[in-house]
Amino acid sequence: MNEGEKSLNFIEHIIEEDLKNGFSKENLRFRFPPEPNGYLHIGHASSICLNFGLGLRYNSPVNLRFDDTNPAKEEQEYVDAIKKDVSWLGYEWNHECFASDYFQQLYDWAVHLIKGGKAYVDSQSSEAMAEQKGTPTAPGTASPFRDRAIAENLDLFDRMKKGEFKEGEHVLRAKIDMASSNMLMRDPIMYRILHKAHHRTNTDWCIYPMYDWTHGESDYLEQVSHSFCTLEFAMHRELYDWFLDQVYDESKTRPKQREFARRNLSHTLVSKRKLLRLVEEGVVNGWDDPRMPTISGMRRRGYTPESIRNFADTIGITKRENLVDVSLLEFHVREHLNKITTRVMGVLDPIKVVITNYPEEQEEWLPIENNPEDLESGTREIPFSREIYIEREDFREEANKKFFRLKLGKEVRLKGAYIIKAESCTKDTDGNITEIQCTYDPKSKSGSGTEESLRKVKGTLHWVSVAHAIESEIRLYDRLFTDESPDTHKDKDFMEFLNPDSLKVIKGYVEPSLKEANIGDCFQFQRIGYFNIDTDSTPEKLVFNRTVGLRDSWAKIEQKS
């Protein structure tokens, strides 16, 4: 799409406005600031695409900054996973930054605030402080320590840093306004004591800065011009600006916070905390379980970076509440996979077909196109023989006109091979069909150009040769939740809406060319869906994930009757 013709979102309008008012384009700088306390999910993807997309649009640097101010929740494992995910999405950051790199500067500035009478050490319990905070409609009251002498504050803060106190004994608070209608301005905490090792600074510090004190100052230190975050931080903006006022130097770029609405995806969760529960309670097999809306889960499932970027692009950026239907994501996945995947044949619910007039010892290797959407992709050869598997649901002893597939006495084309006709079938004692006997038309070979090969038959089936097929494990996924918005019910926990059938593991048979495939490779199983090779796969035992099914209009026709 032509970038110039595309309409701007409200964020881009803000930037254009700033540029028009004289802000220099060279000073544009953005950042993506995750906390390394979990894996990135589809919601973060939206934010990543926003920030890095702006970087690309304006040719501006974008930093990857880890907001690592809470050692109780953060780990190196998450830092590594986040870097991998952002890279995989196709973006390059300018600097890799850590809020923890600014701990000393933040501390120095805090001392500066204390000296200016803008911060004080409070020695109350958190309960007492909460009580004094007031309510959204009633003003708060001052702490008895609010007017502590500057020298005493300096001394206590210094001793907090030196580790002389236990957790919870003291905090450093900004002295702002206990009567503000914005609860966040009622003397917010800047530092708390935490005797915990940090994944980067180890035990260098035992006081850690809070988010509000850290974030804007970090933006400022990195000279980020526009700092975008989600709507729940809108109230924090006043505080962000207040903290900036305390240290701002006119000659520098003053960062500007603006907020956008988090993207909610139907039938899933977009919250690290809640996804962590799924992992910890064993509902899924880790953060990269293919059912997870995490970037690592989607990667393992077979979603492509392109499809996720295109999805992020179409859902856009606004300030409204939203619930994006997951079918839109799936559309983008199919759209991309349709263009790039090799078409292969795999039978997931096999029934044997014997072609009675085909010589018993004979086998043929028939050419078949790799991808009709890509003329450059060429052809490969697949084996045909007397016994093949077809999909159990592709045969009926009798059926109405709408059923285009195999039925007794009728013909159907085997994709890339011959036209066959069902003559009879055998059943076990329970009446289940165990084998279908067919005859084939030797002159009907695909691509042979004969009159018989050009005959129109309504149905075309996929198949695999029994003697050549590879038995494989196939993992079929469905949405994790039955409710479209599982975590918005006030009286119910989202766990109540778990889909018991979100994972089905079956045995299937795939064509022999797949033996050469590698982990992560994506394919279209013709007439079924897109599949990729899972990380659990081995040369001895192939494991496939169903990325997403093909659109299935037959299922709809059948449902109606």
Add this chain to the structure above:
RNA sequence: UGGCCUAUGGUGUAAUUGGCAACACUCCGGUUUUUGGUACCGUCAUUCAAGGUUCGAGUCCUUGUGGGCCAACCA
């Protein structure tokens, strides 16, 4: 009893800033097809409500209504 944000089809996003409500997905119907896939075509909204300004309002004004967020030593 407070403050902040928000409202356009079933869903998501637009509308040259006052000038024929557009694009995509979904649903439904159809054409093509050696994938019931793909591609292509068609149907589906008087813009939360009520007033007002105007030749003309999704856009401006007034009054309502609905939804979300805000009282962690989390981010």
